[in-house]
Amino acid sequence: MLIVNLDSARGALVQEGRELLAAMEEALLAIETEGYTEERVNAIFRAAHTIKGSAGLFGLESLVNFTHVAESLLDRVRTGELFVEGAMLSLLLTCGDYIGSLLSAVEIGTEAQEPDEALRAWLLTQLQEYLDGTASDTAQEVAPFDEPYARVDVLQGEPVSSDLWHLSWRLSPEVLRNGMDPLSFLRYLGKLGRIVYLHTITDRLPALGDFEAEACYLGFELEFESNASRQEIESVFEFVLEDCLLRILPPHSQIEEYLRLIRELPESPQRLGEILLQSGALTPNELDQVLTRQHAEPQPAPPLGTLLLESQLVPQPVVAAALSKQKQVEDKRNHEQVFIKVEVGKLDQLINLVGELVIAGAATNLHALRRDMDMVEEAAQAMSVLVESIRDASLSLRMVAIGEVFQRFPRVVRDISKELGKDIQLLVTGADTELDKSMVERLADPLMHIVRNAMDHGIETAEERLASGKVASGSLRLNAYHESGSIVIEVSDDGRGLDRQRILDKALQRGLVQPDQSLSDAEVYRLIFEPGFSTAEQVTNLSGRGVGMDVVRRNIELLRGEVEVLSEFGRGATVRIRLPLTLAIIDGFQVMVGDEHFVLPLEQVIECVDLPPQEGRHHLINLRGEPLPFLRLRELFNIGGRASGRESLVVLQHGNSRAGVVVDQLVGEFQAVIKPLGMLFQKSRGLSGSTILGDGRVALILDVANLLQRASALSVGTPVRVSAGGA
Amino acid sequence: MAVIVQREEDASHCLGITGELNIYSAATVLQELLQALEAHRQLEIGLAGVDDFDTAGVQLLLMLKREAARQDKPLTFVQHSAAVREVLDLLNLVAELGDPMVIPLEDGECLS
Secondary structure: OOOOOHHHHHHHHHHHHHHHHHHHHHHHHHHHHHOOOHHHHHHHHHHHHHHHHHHHHOOOHHHHHHHHHHHHHHHHHHOOOOOOOHHHHHHHHHHHHHHHHHHHHHHOOOOOOOOOHHHHHHHHHHHHHHHHOOOOOOHHHHHHHOOOOOOOOOOOOOEOOOOOEEEEEEEOOOOOOOOOOHHHHHHHHHHHOEEEEEEEEOOOOOOHHHOOOOOOOOEEEEEEEOOOOHHHHHHHOHHHHHHEEEEEEOOOOEHHHHHHHHHHOOOOHHHHHHHHHHHOOOOHHHHHHHHHHHHHOOOOOOOHHHHHHHOOOOOOOHHHHHHHHHHHHHHHHHHHOOOOOOOHHHHHHHHHHHHHHHHHHHHHHHHHHOOOHHHHHHHHHHHHHHHHHHHHHHHHHOEEEOHHHHOOHHHHHHHHHHHHOOOEEEEEEOOOOEEEHHHHHHHHHHHHHHHHHHHHHHOOOHHHHHHOOOOOOEEEEEEEEEEOOEEEEEEEEOOOOOOHHHHHHHHHHOOOOOOOOOOOHHHHHHHHHOHHHOOOEOOOOOEOOOOOHHHHHHHHHHOOOEEEEEEEOOOEEEEEEEEEOOOOEEEEEEEEEOOEEEEEEHHHEEEEEEOOOOOOOOOEEEEOOEEEEEEEHHHHOOOOOOOOOOOEEEEEEEOOEEEEEEEOEEEEEEEEEOEOOOHHHOOOOOEEEEEEOOOOOEEEEEOHHHHHHHHHHHHHHOOOOOOOOOO | OEEEEEEEEOOEEEEEEEEEEOOOOHHHHHHHHHHHHHHOOOEEEEEEEEEEEOHHHHHHHHHHHHHHHHOOOOEEEEOOOHHHHHHHHHOOOHHHHOOOOOOOHHHHHHOO
């Protein structure tokens, strides 16, 4: 017997499909900007063809049918029968998007439900129009979608008299091979209520030659008595939903619903009518009504396969629909992390290291048994080196190129610039810079917002640009690079830049700053990330897009990163996001103040110097001729007591700024597994997490960016000594 | 594993299936029973020993019935075990298969 892990195979299908779509989109955009080449059209055709092929393997008819029509069009283009032009490119791009949403549906297991019937119908009609220009062989694909019906109906017509649930259940042939037995679902259903009548539909049993003993050909019509809710009944079939057609009609459903049921089920109306009558779902009178209406609105009988797989669940009440939508979003989030592509080399390296660790472990054991302390120490040393390498190697498995995020922007920039009527070129650099996989996903939205913002507010119209002596087309640059343990992502535009005065005016108006405050440019620009600055009128008069920059900042801060704006008025602006490389483990530098342990990220520690006792009155020290602001952790955290010996100054760097923190004692390097702080401390600034020391004690991990801000505020703000924690 | 025991009884050929009649054995059992059907004019299949019976088993019974009808040969399932009876009751297929569920005692002789 053959058991394939279908879930993972489907995941692979989705992933492959996404990659192909990305390639397709790239080629489409290339045709648009750089013109038609045979190679590009072939690439698009191949992508569509491959998606169709693999979808066919899984019996995803909806995906197959749709892609097939697009592919037919591409084929015509390839053979030169049709000519690619702007409108067709846009149509194909939208088709690509729709295929993407069909893939997403497959990913979360709702492919039985069409993501957007109206859009699909429209796209198919558009494609068909192109195809109709030449010969047409795809009419039948379009037919079933000519009349998409609304998903949530206004209840109308008269209810039937039956006070039983009616369930129609058709199983896909794969069910048994997938290890599920319909009988067990029926037995389980029996626990929710009473199966009053069950009709097993055997019509689909094929001729002997085509019969496969492991395939399932049965369907069931049930009358079910139960007080359970629709969700409860539906949940009985949860594990088989992907592999079946399930219709649940509540007691006293409208005649219309039965009419639709009959239309959607593969059997003939007469046959179904008999069953419904026999089972008591409908009275003869009601059946007459249904059949009369059925004749009144003739429907082309859609092919069985299409119906089986394309159908959606019976329209649910609005609330249920909204709920299930929410759940989908959640499910999707859970799904995103399921697969990760890993270079074989990286994996081999990791396995090698683990092998060595096993050997080192054995050696340690041996030495420990012999009570040879010197050797044990040596072996433990070797092991900790290996553990460190394994940590690095395994974290690198999670690293992906940021290109994964960047690759969606050519399309975004194209669409938005069309929408805004601006000519904007996109330049991407550093796409191979790696960052943690989990960040890639969470970075996409903030980045999208920044890019939109830059295009909307930053870059001027062609006329304005020409008037101010710039080239007509604006340019937007996405850049990424590594810098001292962080990854830096920049979005720059050559637009009008931020208007310092307007921001200040606005901030005053909102009470974010006081009139007499003198602020540096950077501080002023930082104001646009304040919540008060969010949506309505943002720096320019153009409307915001519903999400403010404060949300961007919050999202970035959730990733333990920070965001800043650099701008030159009239010349452009750059939004710079700085993120830690990983979210899990850092190389830490352990320090002590009093009895408290603190951990600083090692990568941000530049050097440690002794602090001469007479220095440090003014939160500013002269370090080799340069002024360096600093603060005392003892004061910041209100730790009592005095330093016993000589204090040490740890010089920290974050981005371009440097500052020192004064501690009692330097302990040394330490690998810190970051634990998030509890709810209580989430608002506390200056801490980025906690970790557990080798002896079981808790140490706080300090947020260097915040410390630096405090230190420079202290040194600038007051020449005299300020009280602890002031910032 | 399903075991099929065969015995000739008057004009009718009697078979008895013991063990599991499910997705794991359906394909092989079907082949054997089809051969038996091919070779005889009348077939009686005892199900007394079937202890595991699932959808694949149900389909097998249905297919055999249809094939026998096509070849115009009488084929009866007899001595349904409790497992078989439960499933056929649940799926309401007793009438469709049309076999006597309560079996006269003398038919029992032809089965293992």
